[in-house]
Amino acid sequence: MTGFILSKLLRAFITLLLTVSLVFIFIRFSGDPAAAMAPPDAPQEVIDYYAEKLGLDKPLWVQYTSYLAQIVKGDFGYSVDSGRSSVSLFLDRLPATLYLGGFSLLIALTVGISLGTVAALNRGNFLDRGVMAFSVFAFAMPNFLFGLAVILIGALGFQTYLGGQGASISWVGVLPPALTLGLASTGSYARFSRSSLLETINKPFLLAAEARGIPRTRRLFFHAMPNAAIPLVTLIGLSLGGLIAGSVVTEQVFAWPGVGQLLVRSVATRDIATVQFIVLAIAGTMVVANLLVDFLYLIIDPRIRVQ
Amino acid sequence: MKNTNAAILELSNVGIGLPLGADRQWAVRDISLTILPQQTLCLVGESGSGKSVIAQAIMGILPAALPLKEGTIKLLGKSIPKQRSPSFNLLRSVKMGMVFQDAVASLNPIKKVGHQLEEILLVHGISRKERKPRVLKMLSAVLLPNPESAYRSYPHEMSGGQAQRIVIAGALLLNPSLLVADEPTTALDVTTQAEILELITKLKVEFNTSVLFITHDFGVVSEIGDQIAVMKDGKILEQGSVKNVLKNPQNEYTQRLLKAANLDTSKKKLKETEEILKADNISLTYKKGFFFNQTKFKAVQKVSLSLTAGSTLAVVGESGSGKSSLAKCLLRLENTNAGKIYYRGKDIADLKGAHLRNFRSKVQVVLQDPFGALDPRFKIIDAIAEGPIIHGSSWDEANSRAIEMLSLVGLTPQSAERYPQEFSGGQRQRICIARALIMRPEVLIADEAVSALDVSIQVKILDLFEDLQKRLGFAMVFITHDLHVAAAISDSVIVMKDGQVVESGPTSSVFKNPQAKYTKMLLSSAPGYQGGEAL
Known part of the structure; x- marks a missing residue:
């Protein structure tokens, strides 16, 4: 088991190192940062001055190692736009994004899994078909379109503006974007939990449990659901990992003051330090979420422990 | 047991339908069987002959696609309702226990086997204090060398033979009158098979139960059976005491199966070549x-x-x-x-x-x-x-x-x-x-x-x-x-x-x-x- 944990940790470390290196490479490819910092009509000397100040005149591997050293120290550079550290800009926006993402995940999990369970237990009849039709609609619907539709319906039908109130985060304000963001994953949770539960229900041990006299509800909640939940954990892990990156479009549509909005703006203004940190943060959450899922498997599935 | 000679289980003219479009109309038909106290009835036939369907009908776990259309099943003299009935099934599971072919697959993979056995007692309203000692006692009755550690094991940590002992323990936990065993040794090695057969024979006496034993193997029948019924295509072709049927099979199909089961080395000689x-x-x-x-x-x-x-x-x-x-x-x-x-x-x-x-x-x-x-x-x-x-x-x-x-x-x-x-x-x-x-x-x-x-x-x-x-x-x-x-x-x-x-x-x-x-x-x-x- 320690071997299992160590190899997973090693894998996570390698993935992080690769991401950090790829970010370094891509930013070097995307143009000369010194030229980007200087005003458009700046003379060559000014650009050279910036390049020297940023260490861009040194060989690539020296740049790479000092970049790694800075990351280890927790120094992710400063936003050229506002002059603040990219980390503090990110942290300012993080609560709003987590609030929105967490809320939408909650909706997706409760609604999706309940729908999936209902569909599995009513296999083949109208309830099942209805749920499946809804889930196809849900993940086929692009969220920018659905978001706009929500705003439109709110405005025309209820005379309420749902498009966001700028910087404020509120219970009422989070619902429209959370619904929009959660719709697609509700669909996939419904589908996934349905097929997983159907597969489990047809396993021999549930027939055996019936023969042992275990009542139906107990079979469902104590035997079928825990087993069916095992593959769902992977999906939940992916959702958690995508918590920061997933809401870029929705935040734009609803003017939600989160990380996604910051990312879009930083890209537009070529604020390299901020973009770089957000990309690293997104990759980092994905890696950590996957690691958590791996360890969670150790707890919920005894079969993995023996390896 | 009031009357020692009364049948434990009696099937008369049982017919179970197949869904429309299947290769025949009936899964099984005209099935009449009687199991007497402390007797082992072996139901023999090849796959698709309908043996397992009968077991499922007796246990009340027939899939909805296979309805019990004809005949009656009487357990200890009482008719079993034809429809699936949750309340009756709870009662039924006290009187009958079932053992499946793949023991590991018939246990929940993510729960400790001890807890799965205790659950049987739980749903039948036995108090928390009584449960664990009863399960441990049962685990030693099925001759598991270390009941305490078996109690704490997960199904995948056990061999096929050990898991089958667990399932047998579960089936006999409520001291039923009938044990239904559906190909319980087919997935096991010969040596383990011999141990499990011996165990079932021993427990039958200890727990005073009858056994319905489903198998395709005449060797197994000769070891364990008192009565035998041979099935093909949903019908019983021949039934009687094991001794008579194996010595002197009347039906041509039985004769063929028996011949197939012979250990015959007569024609073999080693050739010396390249x-x-x-x-x-x-x-x-x-x-x-x-x-x-x-x-x-x-x-x-x-x-x-x-x-x-x-x-x-x-x-x-x-x-x-x-x-x-x-x-x-x-x-x-x-x-x-x-x-x-x-x-x-x-x-x-x-x-x-x-x-x-x-x-x-x-x-x-x-x-x-x-x-x-x-x-x-x-x-x-x-x-x-x-x-x-x-x-x-x-x-x-x-x-x-x-x-x-x-x-x-x-x-x-x-x-x-x-x-x-x-x-x-x-x-x-x-x-x-x-x-x-x-x-x-x-x-x-x-x-x-x-x-x-x-x-x-x-x-x-x-x-x-x-x-x-x-x-x-x-x-x-x-x-x-x-x-x-x-x-x-x-x-x-x-x-x-x-x-x-x-x-x-x-x-x-x-x-x-x-x-x-x-x-x-x-x-x-x-x-x-x-x-x-x-x-």
């Missing part, structure tokens, strides 16, 4: 995991064997004995860690390019699972003709030879254009054999090639192997766990255990006069086999 395949002290070690959790597993250890042209060598052993790993080495699908394998005097490890391709075409394999071995998207003719085409024959020639092969293995040329799903297990195995033999191999390796088949089909496929061998003259390595099969087909035999050869020699002498302790044990565990005499 050596074609030889293994010299080969070993194979698997490494599992990587970096931190690497473990080594010695699958094959210093095995030597020799195969002469046109002869058959049986490799016998229980699961995990390294038989299939040996086959992979002989086919060069795995590279050995030590020792050498010679094909016609050449070390196969050195084969490259055209020589390796030639070796691949001359040494062919037939696998156990005829369902997994054929690509469901390939027509039969394409599956068979694929080999020759890859090895350079023209499309037309390959196809016409594929048709020839089909008739050689006893299938009609019309089957060429159909897909594997349209064939039964036995027919698919014929297709696999055709696919192997179209390469005109000198060696055919059959890895448990008849294990997944019913006995009467087994006999047909074994006959086919022998017939084709006579006509085409290839040598065979026949891997099996079944001593009947080994006896029927081989000239010489090697017995394997834990990756090593424990005994080898001509088949007749090894089976008539085994030297190694393990071989003796295997032979004495084979159901229905006593002191060299079949059944």
Whole structure:
């Protein structure tokens, strides 16, 4: 088991190192940062001055190692736009994004899994078909379109503006974007939990449990659901990992003051330090979420422990 | 028990329907059976004969697609309702316990077995204090060496035999009047099978229960049964006491099944001819995991064997004995860690390019699972003709030879254009054999090639192997766990255990006069086999 944990940790470390290196490479490819910092009509000397100040005149591997050293120290550079550290800009926006993402995940999990369970237990009849039709609609619907539709319906039908109130985060304000963001994953949770539960229900041990006299509800909640939940954990892990990156479009549509909005703006203004940190943060959450899922498997599935 | 002579279970004229569009209208019909106190009734038949459907009807776990349409089932004199009824099922589970073929699969994989057994007591309202001691007592009754540790185990941590003991413990926990066992030993090794049969016999007396034992194996029937009912296509063909039916079967089908179950080595003699395949002290070690959790597993250890042209060598052993790993080495699908394998005097490890391709075409394999071995998207003719085409024959020639092969293995040329799903297990195995033999191999390796088949089909496929061998003259390595099969087909035999050869020699002498302790044990565990005499 320690071997299992160590190899997973090693894998996570390698993935992080690769991401950090790829970010370094891509930013070097995307143009000369010194030229980007200087005003458009700046003379060559000014650009050279910036390049020297940023260490861009040194060989690539020296740049790479000092970049790694800075990351280890927790120094992710400063936003050229506002002059603040990219980390503090990110942290300012993080609560709003987590609030929105967490809320939408909650909706997706409760609604999706309940729908999936209902569909599995009513296999083949109208309830099942209805749920499946809804889930196809849900993940086929692009969220920018659905978001706009929500705003439109709110405005025309209820005379309420749902498009966001700028910087404020509120219970009422989070619902429209959370619904929009959660719709697609509700669909996939419904589908996934349905097929997983159907597969489990047809396993021999549930027939055996019936023969042992275990009542139906107990079979469902104590035997079928825990087993069916095992593959769902992977999906939940992916959702958690995508918590920061997933809401870029929705935040734009609803003017939600989160990380996604910051990312879009930083890209537009070529604020390299901020973009770089957000990309690293997104990759980092994905890696950590996957690691958590791996360890969670150790707890919920005894079969993995023996390896 | 008020009246000791009253039937525990009585089925009269039971008929269970099949859904529309099935190959017959009734799953089973006109089934009348009686089980008396402390008696074991064996229900015998091949797969598809309807045995398990009867068990499910008795236990009240018939799928909705198979309704109980006719007749009555009486348990301890009371009629069982025809519809699925949750409240009655709770009651029913007190009176009857069921044991399934795949014990590990009939336990919840993520809960400790002790808790799963306690749950049975819980749903029948037994207090928390009483539960654990009762479960532990039951676990020692099924002769698990360490009940406390078994209680804390998960299903996957147990062997098939141990898991079957757990399931039996669960079935008998409420001291039922009837134990329904559906092929409980089919998935087990012979030695484990013998232990489980002994256990069931012991518990039957201890717990004063009757047993309905479903099996396809007459050896098992002769060990455990009092009464027997033989089934085919949903009907009972013959029933009576085990003694009478086995000694003097009336029905032609019963006679055929019994003949198929015989351990017959009479026709086998070793021919002295040219050596074609030889293994010299080969070993194979698997490494599992990587970096931190690497473990080594010695699958094959210093095995030597020799195969002469046109002869058959049986490799016998229980699961995990390294038989299939040996086959992979002989086919060069795995590279050995030590020792050498010679094909016609050449070390196969050195084969490259055209020589390796030639070796691949001359040494062919037939696998156990005829369902997994054929690509469901390939027509039969394409599956068979694929080999020759890859090895350079023209499309037309390959196809016409594929048709020839089909008739050689006893299938009609019309089957060429159909897909594997349209064939039964036995027919698919014929297709696999055709696919192997179209390469005109000198060696055919059959890895448990008849294990997944019913006995009467087994006999047909074994006959086919022998017939084709006579006509085409290839040598065979026949891997099996079944001593009947080994006896029927081989000239010489090697017995394997834990990756090593424990005994080898001509088949007749090894089976008539085994030297190694393990071989003796295997032979004495084979159901229905006593002191060299079949059944």
